[in-house]
Amino acid sequence: AQTVTQSQPEMSVQEAETVTLSCTYDTSESDYYLFWYKQPPSRQMILVIRQEAYKQQNATENRFSVNFQKAAKSFSLKISDSQLGDAAMYFCAYRVGAGGTSYGKLTFGQGTILTVHP
């Protein structure tokens, strides 16, 4: 079974600084996707960034980037130039690729609460 682990229950960062959230996962699949979701106080689940396992290049979305270490099964999220609006719960998640039989089911980590100080 696949597992996703976020070992940082809480993190904090100063506005305009950079913060990195950690995530490790375990899988025997070769085709899979990794995600970071943001959950602000509104509870809405917002997809921040996606990484396909077959791609060696790390995904980037504006101020958000990932460090994908496939051999180490590590998938960290870096937030640059942090803003007050980045304060939220962040979840790391895993999904088997389209060729698998998991039917798109997501496996989530425990979550990391990010606080941004002005």
Add this chain to the structure above:
Amino acid sequence: NAGVTQTPKFRVLKTGQSMTLLCAQDMNHEYMYWYRQDPGMGLRLIHYSVGEGTTAKGEVPDGYNVSRLKKQNFLLGLESAAPSQTSVYFCASSYGRGWDAFFGQGTRLTVV
């Protein structure tokens, strides 16, 4: 453009009461899911459906039932609510296996 809509958004139940949570999507998605979110445990899959008339168990199905009579709706039922079912419930949907999921806004359920 509604996306995925959950009804209700908040609910308080007494132990032993029953209720149904409704999830409706207007994107013609084939797959639908119910997750629960608990502190320190992330989101865990309760049940899912890969098409109209189909349902399957997820990681934590005990105490819940589901139905998918219409493609656009996925219902989650609690027959006899227990305090352990106090949680935030999320519905999600997707076109299929290789597609990203869209989430509803969540339902906060408290069982007293």
